[in-house]
Amino acid sequence: MSYVSLLTKECKTVSYVSGPLIFVQSVKGVKFGEIAQITLPNGEERTGQVLDVSKDLSVVQVFEGTSGIDNMETRVRFTGEPPKVDVSIDMLGRIFNGVGKPRDGGPDVIQEASLDINGMPINPYARDKPADFIQTGMSAIDALNTLVRGQKLPIFTGSGLPANKLAAQIARQAQVRGEGENFAVVFVAMGITYKEASYFMTDFERTGALERVVFFMNLADDPTIERIATPRCALTVAEYLAFTHNLHVLVILTDMINYCEALREISTAREEVPGRRGYPGYMYTDLATIYERAGRIKGKTGSITQLPILTMPDDDITHPVPDLTGYITEGQIVLSRDLFRRGADPPIDVLPCLSRLMNLGIGPGKTREDHRNVADQLYASYAYGRDLRRLVAIVGEEALTELDKKYLKFADEFEKRFITQGDENRSLERTLEIGWDLMSMLPEDELKRIKLDFIKKYHPAYKKG
Numbered sequence: 001m002s003y004v005s006l007l008t009k010e011c012k013t014v015s016y017v018s019g020p021l022i023f024v025q026s027v028k029g030v031k032f033g034e035i036a037q038i039t040l041p042n043g044e045e046r047t048g049q050v051l052d053v054s055k056d057l058s059v060v061q062v063f064e065g066t067s068g069i070d071n072m073e074t075r076v077r078f079t080g081e082p083p084k085v086d087v088s089i090d091m092l093g094r095i096f097n098g099v100g101k102p103r104d105g106g107p108d109v110i111q112e113a114s115l116d117i118n119g120m121p122i123n124p125y126a127r128d129k130p131a132d133f134i135q136t137g138m139s140a141i142d143a144l145n146t147l148v149r150g151q152k153l154p155i156f157t158g159s160g161l162p163a164n165k166l167a168a169q170i171a172r173q174a175q176v177r178g179e180g181e182n183f184a185v186v187f188v189a190m191g192i193t194y195k196e197a198s199y200f201m202t203d204f205e206r207t208g209a210l211e212r213v214v215f216f217m218n219l220a221d222d223p224t225i226e227r228i229a230t231p232r233c234a235l236t237v238a239e240y241l242a243f244t245h246n247l248h249v250l251v252i253l254t255d256m257i258n259y260c261e262a263l264r265e266i267s268t269a270r271e272e273v274p275g276r277r278g279y280p281g282y283m284y285t286d287l288a289t290i291y292e293r294a295g296r297i298k299g300k301t302g303s304i305t306q307l308p309i310l311t312m313p314d315d316d317i318t319h320p321v322p323d324l325t326g327y328i329t330e331g332q333i334v335l336s337r338d339l340f341r342r343g344a345d346p347p348i349d350v351l352p353c354l355s356r357l358m359n360l361g362i363g364p365g366k367t368r369e370d371h372r373n374v375a376d377q378l379y380a381s382y383a384y385g386r387d388l389r390r391l392v393a394i395v396g397e398e399a400l401t402e403l404d405k406k407y408l409k410f411a412d413e414f415e416k417r418f419i420t421q422g423d424e425n426r427s428l429e430r431t432l433e434i435g436w437d438l439m440s441m442l443p444e445d446e447l448k449r450i451k452l453d454f455i456k457k458y459h460p461a462y463k464k465g
Contacts, residue, residue: 011027011075011077012072012073012074013027013076014069014074015071016071019224019265019269020061020065020066020225020265020266021060021061021269022048022059022066022069023059024057024058025056029078029080030050030053030058031050032050032051032053033082033118034049034078034080035047035049035081035082035084036078037079038062038074039074039075039077040068040069041070041072041073041074044068046063048060048076049083052270060076061225061228061266063225065225082117083116083117083118083232084114084116084117085114085236086100086109087112089245090109093213094106098226098227098229098230099226099230115240116236119236122295128296128297129150130148130150130295130296130305130360130361131360133361133367134148134174134175134248135174135176137170137175137425138173138421138426139419139426139434140346140348140350140418140419141348143374143375144375145331146355146361146362146367149176149296149303150305151306151330151357151361152291152294152330153306153329153330153331153332154322155167155307155309155310155332155333155334156317156332156335157335158311158335159313161335162347164199164254167187167252167254167307168204170250172203172207176248182246183212184213184250185213185251186238186251187204187215187216187252188216188230188231188234188254189215189218190218190227190231190258191218191220191227191258192217192254193219200215200217201215214241216233216234220258224266227258227259228259230259231290232289232290234251234253235251235293238304239304242300242302243300245302246301246302249303249305251294251304252307253308253309254308254309256308256325263279263286264278264279264280277320279320279321283324284328288328291329308325310322330357331356331357333353334349336348339415342415344415344419344420351382362375368429369454370458371428371432373449373450374435374436374439374454376450377447377450381439382410382411384407384411385409385414388411389411403446409441410438410441417437417438418438432458436459436460437460440459444459447459
């Protein structure tokens with residue numbers, strides 16, 4: 001026998017359970033996306049969200065998992081409310097689980113507001129174009145693939161490459177020049193192991209970076225469905241900090257492949273028709289609802305910049321997740337297994353990297369007047385040196401001209417001195433200085449992409465004179 005109350009929309013009509021989903025015989029008035037409270041036979045309470053509503057059934061995803069739920073005594077109460085997260089400026093310096101509950105042993109946050117985790121779409125007319133430089137302290141990013149405030153710039157990595165180290169380093173080093181006190185980081189870790197979680201927490205606490213970080217942590221053994229909500233809860237907090245408290249917020253999302261695996265698992269449980277490699281056909285739209293929450297709003301001081309990190313299965317950049325991510329975002333940073341084996345730290349391969357908004361955030365008054373020229377010359381010279389390596393493998397170094405040998409040496413030194421920097425936090429001025437030192441290895445007439453005025457002003461040969 002089923003019991004239904006029109007006032008509370010509570011029922012005992014669970015039909016069956018599939019993975020993280022429960023199927024409830026339809027209750028009148030249930031809406032898509034609303035929150036459900038599930039009470040187990042032993043009195044334990046869990047939270048779920050309505051995924052689908054049809055004439056016969058309502059599908060509810062359970063955040064804490066479905067173990068212990070039966071179809072006889074389990075009660076489901078539909079609240080009529082969308083999923084919300086409590087937000088406050090006091091969340092800075094705290095560690096939370098995937099749905100915004102404290103995970104650091106501290107007290108609950110005294111909420112300043114309770115906001116829908118799906119956020120409010122930014123009116124395209126109200127969007128302001130990204131136009132300011134964010135210094136990450138990483139030479140390969142700051143000089144050649146500049147991160148601009150309000151941009152979404154993913155990092156593509158492979159299994160076993162030090163993406164987590166790079167993410168932690170950017171989180172503690174990133175700053176808006178001249179406005180460091182107005183900068184915050186929302187760090188979102190999805191599906192990570194205890195070892196990885198311990199690394200992040202230790203690194204943030206050791207360096208003092210935790211003070212300006214809101215850390216959302218969803219572990220690998222946490223419920224899959226919580227992983228779906230994690231980036232949305234974190235971005236809601238980021239929006240609150242940016243547009244209510246006027247902070248410049250950098251959101252680091254790691255690892256988006258774990259998020260998409262969770263999406264695929266839920267899709268399979270719902271018995272949906274799969275798309276490429278079993279991922280749901282709506283994955284592009286779903287990813288867009290996350291990535292498009294970056295940006296700036298006219299009349300608002302704050303901004304949201306995203307650095308999603310995703311591990312490419314088999315180092316395949318054409319895999320559906322990096323492929324779709326590339327369509328939505330504005331460029332990519334790519335980590336190279338070959339550079340990693342050669343000892344580069346971080347192993348950022350600058351040749352396939354791209355920041356489509358770089359030109360909006362560099363130049364006089366933003367970085368430095370010679371920035372664009374230096375980036376073009378370094379890129380071109382390194383690309384030529386890399387091509388010569390392949391030639392040497394065929395014909396030997398003896399067949400090269402003296403100029404070719406200089407380019408070959410340039411490529412080696414570029415990887416050792418420019419890309420490799422370990423834990424060093426480099427200012428943009430220091431990065432450009434290293435770039436000029438490297439270019440001084442080449443004849444001056446080879447610097448064809450740099451204005452003569454800049455050569456006379458910044459080239460080491462003229463400075464010594």
